[in-house]
Amino acid sequence: MVTYAPFGPNTGNWNEELLASIAQNCYIPAFEGPPWYEVGEWTVKQVVADITNQLSKKGAIGFVALDSGKVVGCVFGYPMGKTELSAELKITVSIDGMYLDEICVAPSYHGQQIGSTLYQLWSKKVGRKVVIARTMTNPPTIVYPWFLKMGYTVIAEYNDSQGKVILMKDLWRPPNWMIR
Secondary structure (H helix, E strand, C coil): CEEEEECCCCCCCCCHHHHHHHHHHHHHHHHHCCCCCCCCCCCHHHHHHHHHHHHCCCCCEEEEEEECCEEEEEEEEEEECHHHHHHHHCCCCCCCEEEEEEEEECHHHCCCCHHHHHHHHHHHHHCCCEEEEEEECCCCCCHHHHHHHCCCEEEEECCCCCCEEEEEEECCCCCHHHCC
């Protein structure tokens, strides 16, 4: 049975073992597959350092999904002003928002609503804010349509071969699937 828990420097479960588990069981396998195909680009040490850095930012929020203590998914993000967002995304962004840095689920757990549950927990904790995310549309994957289903809209495109896009969602607005 999959359970969910907040994680970050101010939670009781924040330790090197949890971070290594996120890297090995979830993050690296998720990003080695479609649409990213970042095979061999990440080491456990790099992922642990990246997550530690990102979740050390003021206002950062993270959640993990655990199956019998094994990490099978994670989500985290943090608030960023429009100047920071523009620098991070390398594209002009004219709003402040909560940046959804990562949401990933171990490939063997895809299709079990783990990503959606993690996102729902995270967005409840975020509150009523604008959320900014980045993904790719090419090659076609479940990621981009998932963001659209969750109520995100495209606010910018990179015009590159990967179809990188910036998406935005105002958490005041319900997801598309709830509007009839």
